[in-house]
Amino acid sequence: MKLRVLFVDDEPNVLNGLRLVLRSLREKWSMAFAGGAVEALEILAREPYDVVVTDMRMPGMDGGDLLSEVQRLYPDTLRIILSGYSDHKMIMKTVKPAHQFLTKPCNHKELEEVVERSMRLRTVLGNERVRAVFSDVDTLPSLPDVYASLEAELGKEDPSLHHIGNIIESDMGLTASLLKLVNSSFFGLRRHVSSPHQAVVLLGTDTVKSLMLVIELVKRFVVKKSLRFNAGLLWQHCTQTGHLARCLAVHADADKEVMDHAFIAGLMHDVGKLVLLTRLADDYAGVLELVRSRDYSVHDAEREVFCATHAEMGAYLLALWGMPAPVVEAVLGHHEPVQVPHEGFAPVTAVHVANVMEHELVIINPQYRKPAVDAAYIDSLGLTSRMQSMRMSCLALLEAAGKDPAS
Structure with missing residues (x-):
């Protein structure tokens, strides 16, 4: 048709x-x-x-x-x-x-x-009830005004980096959060970044835009206390997964575009979970019950309750928002990378492995079932023999950032 x-x-x-x-x-x-x-x-x-x-x-x-x-x-x-x-x-x-x-x-x-x-x-979303969540954009956080202004500036034939920095500075709270992130040890910058103008020059507009979007999403989503779910820890997991995904892309000698897309997708990979937690909270309580009492993985529990997962919902939302295709695909396939046909090391590869390794190295809920690497997928890319060295690279990054990885 x-x-x-x-x-x-x-x-x-x-x-x-x-x-x-x-x-x-x-x-x-x-x-x-x-x-x-x-x-x-x-x-x-x-x-x-x-x-x-x-x-x-x-x-x-x-x-x-x-x-x-x-x-x-x-x-x-x-x-x-x-x-x-x-x-x-x-x-x-x-x-x-x-x-x-x-x-x-x-x-x-x-x-x-x-x-x-x-x-x-x-x-991807065959469940009509879940699709209804996305059909009404007002029930979701719209793109922040600052983000939309940046998109308009970048759409010009000759966008001004100085003007882009000024746009970011128009939101003082966002600027403070952005600079705190940019100056964290994860980025490993040799100089202190004191303004959005410097952040844009050093990290690039795509990375800065994505950091801003994640900051705003976390701020706007409010999870019910009755769910006993810590959204702050989810944000921590996403930021660390983003940094690990970029680390893995560097380890694989990927080009800069793959590195950037891996980082952005790592930051965004669980955005669908925030949607489910806040817009379908009563149903998501059933997901958490399966995870906590019946040893389900989060991914499998979501599929049983919603006939869709946070990966599919997050990818759908990011596609509607116009995120780059490799980022959308990496979010879609971060649990099941074979859903995304590609050749060689891709952003979806980095995010899939980074998500698993972050759960292994930074244990928050030891009673939850941890995700596992798709061994057949990794083997098809010829990466099986490099998994241990990748893990060591991730461990070194977390230790350098002052985290407390599990042994």
Whole structure:
């Protein structure tokens, strides 16, 4: 069945241009084109669409208002803003109703990749009740304003590192948390970082953005006390897994992009668990009961209760937020890496091994079943003989950071 995509723009020339550049997708996409929000809603009322891609600034009902209405009437529809308009207030208006924000001019290959990656991950979640959690973005933490502003700046042809630093500094609490993380011994920087400008230069925009996002997510999710679950320890596990994943990528002589994606995916790998803990707390109590009293792994208990896992839900959310494909795939496969076909050492490899080793080396709940490395997967990559040296590298990093790894 073809993917059904509706494009909305009040400029006829823009719609004609989209028709032209997207002709090659007609075999797999069924496309419709609307000259405004009212026409788009009329089309949606006649037949369902999987994706709505709209301009932001239009007369009458603008793109933000249109997507809010689409969210209300058709919550399962993927909602994307495609616009060259960069006004900050308008961007903030569309953050909640839009799953993705893409800037014009947008290469049709980029648009195709964003749409198909998000839709492909949507099929992972067969449980309608779980999908409903994601259909209403207001029940989830929206992307922080600072993060959205950074995305808008980075979408420009010539983004300014100085301006990026200023954007981060606009949130004092976030800046303080970011600098505390950046100056931790995990990063091993030889100089003290005293400003977001320095952090961006030394670590790169992708790493800094991801650190900011994780800080905000942890702050916004509140876990019920009755669950007896320590969200702070989960945050500690995620940050350490991120650093170990990068360490393993360095050990494997991976390129810088793989290192960066491994670190980001390690930071984000349990974001789906936060969603389940806070949005489906009563059901998640059943997961914790299976883990605590019946020796289930968290992964298996989630699948029994929800017919989906935190790995699948986290990947789905990050895909909707536009995280890089290797990061999304690493989160999806961090327990079951064979779900993500790839060649050689990849970010999913680093996060899979790092997650297991962090649980082995930093024992928080000794009564919980620890995850295990997929030995067949590791062997298929020719890494079996290197596992012990990888473990020693992880142990050395934790010791250097002042942690108390298990022997």
